[in-house]
Amino acid sequence: MHMQANFSYQSLTPELQLDALASIAVYPESGLISLNSYENRVSLFTDENKIRYVVKFYRPQHWSEAQLKEEHRFCQVLEKNGCQIASPIEINQQTLFYFQGYYFALFNSLSARSMELDNIDILYDVGCALGKIHRIGAQDSFKHREPLNVQTMLSNPIKALRTSTYIPKSLRNPLFSILDALELEITKQFDNHKHTTIRLHGDCHASNILLKNNSPYFVDFDDCKMGPAIQDLWILLSGTKPEKQLQLSMLLEGYEEEFDFDRNQLCLIEPLRTMRIISHVNWINKRWSDPAFPLSFPWFITDQYWKELLQSLKDQLIALKEAPISLQPNY
Template identity: 40%
Template sequence: MNSDTPFVTLTPECLLSAIESLGFRCDGRLLQLNSFENRVYQIWLEDGSQKIAKFYRPGNWSDDAILEDHAFTLELTEQEIPVVPPIIFNGKTLHHWAGHRFALFEKQGGRTPELERIETLEWVGRFLGRIHVIGACCEYKVRPSLDIQSFGIQSRDLIVAGNWLPDDVRSAWISVADQALDCVSHAYQRAGDVQTLRLHGDCHPGNLLWTDEGPHFVDFDDSRTGPAIQDIWMLLSGNELDARNQLAAVLRGYEMFCEFDDRELHLIEALRTLRLIHYSAWIARRWNDPAFIIAFPWFGTNRYWQDRILELREQVALMQEPPLI
């Protein structure tokens, strides 16, 4: 398969044939859902039901890494934690068809959670605590850690080596990125030797579906090993007072099931900084995919990198401030 166009052979005929290879009969209808890293589709079956099919990006995760993600969500499901695990067919969750790897999931309805409501944050916190209790029971053997080296330094080096930076902003971005990574390192030193565990890894509101029964956690594709606060900080928004109140609400629910180490609060802005640098590198890594060129036409422009410089300068200042308490 051509790595420059990783999904070029994933035609509608191909993906429907992949689904039918598992014994389903599709009625021909499909809807592509919002996903850049993988290709995700809602599929209609002849019996009127619907499934979600995720086709994994070639060369991203190994089969073993994907299966670790699947095993974690199945483990959580066994403990009645509301995640959406892959469907098992003939003892397998990961399937292959015409050079593509895919998994099927039940369609989970829901709406965006109202995270401005204290009771919603406490509810999410309770389930995050339960997820982390299970996440701490054993370690990933294949999936990587979320750390300064993989998210920060490697991302910074890729951007610099790839000549993505226009000449008139190149030195400024490199300087502020290096300063930011130095501040991240100091934040980790202040936090000390905190525990790491299996995480959701990308627990932003878009990966939470809310129903009358509460939250459902979806898309563990970015699951990694890291500190517990990684699954909490993306739920916080607004000004400092808002974020402090939101954090308190999440932790009230969280600590009903899992103890939280307050030293990890030193990592909130550090982890945000790593995510910002990693995001730019993620786009750069995927630039040969035509979908990225269409979706991110502004990437590589002077304005884009000027905004990133201002963003990182703000992060440097925030990492000098005392942590939320």
């Protein structure tokens, strides 16, 4: 088992990154251009043969070697079955490499543009692509990746937040009162809804979907996991209730060209949304000692942030008790 470096990337200098690439016989001709990523360190470069690559250095002490390899195998299976995704490049029968405390992987750079959230016309194609990913994902199971469930995405984050020193003292009691109520309600709803879990992208927001010749490509499978299919769909919904209904209908019209969807899972949207909010808060809390996080999220330690979070959690408790979203008529 490899020893991993400090999770804050303090030793991941540009020189170390270049040495790591040289260890797999890849030699950048350009400099390393940092891309937007908080959890990992991701850079774009051009090599001596004028080929554009992306290198990803995984955050140490986050995923295990077995979990990273399982992610890569999933990507390879998807790519071999015709899914348009960013799959790690294989060199000497390996996709995951290790250098001085860091696991890293190499990807081809996609000449593509970001997906626009308001592009309703592309949602059918995104639905088709997700249906294909899920059809293939349902054919096997992850054994090492963290599952998406109440324990990992809600109970554990709430437990960790109880030890946080960044929550204003005046808000601790009302905050944890609402968190306890949310945990109780979401646990009940998950217990009452038996759903099939499959291998998912896991973090399928619009920034992780690129358009190349108006065809969707999926990137960043860093959070792939076992979970309900709706997890990869609800994150793409935004706006008013009618707008969300139309978006969902378009997504599912395409999705069901490739794979059956259990519409009973629509009742999991608000529980999953709530779990994502709380998990995200704990993620920032957990990473605060990384110097990049106070710079990127300075509002995290302000009273105003926690007051607004408390209100949004109260709103979620109300939403959890409302009827779930339905499809537009005629879909």
